[in-house]
Amino acid sequence: MSAAATPIHIRPGRMWRGDDRAVQSGMTLLIEGNRIRAIGSRAQPPGDCEIIDLPEATLLPGLIDAHAHLFLHPYSETSWNDQVLKEAEAYRTIRAVRHAHATLLAGFTTLRDLGTEGAGYADIALKRAITEDLVPGPRLKVAGRAIVASGCYGPARSLFRPDCCVPQGAEEVSGGDEIVRAVRHQAAHGADWIKLYGDYRVGPDGETTPTFSEAELRAAIACAHDLNRPVAVHATSDEAMRRALEAGCDSIEHGYEGRRETFTLMARKGCAFFPTLTARDAIASYRHGHAEDDPHSEAMRQIAITFRLAIEEGVTIGCGSDVGVFAHGTNYRELEWMVRLGMSPHQALMSATAINARILRCENSFGRLEPGLCADVVAVKGDPTRDISALRRIELVIKNGVVYRRPEGTS
Numbered sequence: 501m502s503a504a505a506t507p508i509h510i511r512p513g514r515m516w517r518g519d520d521r522a523v524q525s526g527m528t529l530l531i532e533g534n535r536i537r538a539i540g541s542r543a544q545p546p547g548d549c550e551i552i553d554l555p556e557a558t559l560l561p562g563l564i565d566a567h568a569h570l571f572l573h574p575y576s577e578t579s580w581n582d583q584v585l586k587e588a589e590a591y592r593t594i595r596a597v598r599h600a601h602a603t604l605l606a607g608f609t610t611l612r613d614l615g616t617e618g619a620g621y622a623d624i625a626l627k628r629a630i631t632e633d634l635v636p637g638p639r640l641k642v643a644g645r646a647i648v649a650s651g652c653y654g655p656a657r658s659l660f661r662p663d664c665c666v667p668q669g670a671e672e673v674s675g676g677d678e679i680v681r682a683v684r685h686q687a688a689h690g691a692d693w694i695k696l697y698g699d700y701r702v703g704p705d706g707e708t709t710p711t712f713s714e715a716e717l718r719a720a721i722a723c724a725h726d727l728n729r730p731v732a733v734h735a736t737s738d739e740a741m742r743r744a745l746e747a748g749c750d751s752i753e754h755g756y757e758g759r760r761e762t763f764t765l766m767a768r769k770g771c772a773f774f775p776t777l778t779a780r781d782a783i784a785s786y787r788h789g790h791a792e793d794d795p796h797s798e799a800m801r802q803i804a805i806t807f808r809l810a811i812e813e814g815v816t817i818g819c820g821s822d823v824g825v826f827a828h829g830t831n832y833r834e835l836e837w838m839v840r841l842g843m844s845p846h847q848a849l850m851s852a853t854a855i856n857a858r859i860l861r862c863e864n865s866f867g868r869l870e871p872g873l874c875a876d877v878v879a880v881k882g883d884p885t886r887d888i889s890a891l892r893r894i895e896l897v898i899k900n901g902v903v904y905r906r907p908e909g910t911s
């Protein structure tokens with residue numbers, strides 16, 4: 501679908517623009533082609549255009565989830581091991597197409613997909629199909645296969661007889677030369693970001709240990725930066741976070757065990773943090789059988805402490821949910837968690853719009869409602885700056901000037 505030939509004039513009850521301004525009422529927004537043409541207070545549309553009236557809704561920039569896995573589906577349906585080992589890449593791609601559609605309809609117009617988890621470079625093909633309008637989906641920034649230290653990811657080989665060849669969830673490398681070669685290959689295949697796993701549960705008792713040395717991380721990151729690819733590092737332990745920061749990474753994923761000094765370092769280095777709160781909650785609830793979205797669970801009480809440290813130390817906190825662990829199209833749960841654990845709704849919304857756009861280096865393309873930017877615009881019933889759960893009630897989704905979802909009762 502290409503952008504409509506007729507301009508679109510939207511008259512929402514309220515508008516939130518993805519900047520420091522509070523919600524405004526009585527504002528209108530005009531889309532021409534794939535751009536936001538004008539924002540103002542004129543109620544009268546200019547000349548020939550389509551009018552969308554949303555008196556009960558708040559208009560906001562298209563939402564961004566910067567840690568997603570379109571090639572996974574909830575582990576409560578199929579374990580991660582079984583998805584990687586038993587589901588063919590073609591099957592996983594068909595699922596990913598459906599996941600991308602659900603995500604877009606939920607108001608998420610951009611995703612950073614951080615690794616196909618064993619589905620090769622299918623994310624790059626999916627990104628192409630979305631860009632070419634073959635299938636509907638959010639605009640994608642992708643990481644391809646992602647990179648892990650040899651023998652330091654899953655499915656665990658110890659579950660199989662030693663002479664089995666066990667497919668892995670990412671590309672395995674050891675040493676500076678191999679890691680640099682993998683970075684170059686993945687960039688050459690079309691990775692926008694390089695994803696490295698800085699630690700994993702590979703200790704003798706299944707405990708988390710660092711997987712790459714600082715020297716390996718430095719080599720990979722220097723190479724990626726030469727190729728203009730930012731680097732995201734999976735790090736749950738404090739030691740892996742520290743190594744990744746010293747090596748110059750651009751974002752840290754998870755950071756569940758980060759200490760205050762490490763968040764201070766993160767803020768000083770200008771590295772972005774994606775706390776992936778919902779994944780933590782979902783995995784704990786799958787494991788222990790408790791209800792989801794419960795801030796009193798052991799896992800979430802612990803993570804609340806590190807999340808607060810990151811806020812106190814002034815770290816740039818993006819919104820990245822690790823969706824795929826839980827159902828696609830429910831990415832809004834991450835913003836709800838951010839608010840539950842101490843952010844204001846305004847802060848959480850900033851993370852999922854303007855701040856994520858800046859982390860993705862796309863702040864001049866999208867992430868705010870501003871004339872000249874891409875027309876990525878969503879509307880929700882209610883006011884999400886007062887009640888973040890309003891994000892569950894999506895009324896309108898426009899990506900790049902194309903309407904993908906309209907208020908019920910309109911055509």
Ligand SMILES: [Zn+2]
Nearest residue numbers: 567569614822
């Ligand atoms: Zn992830």
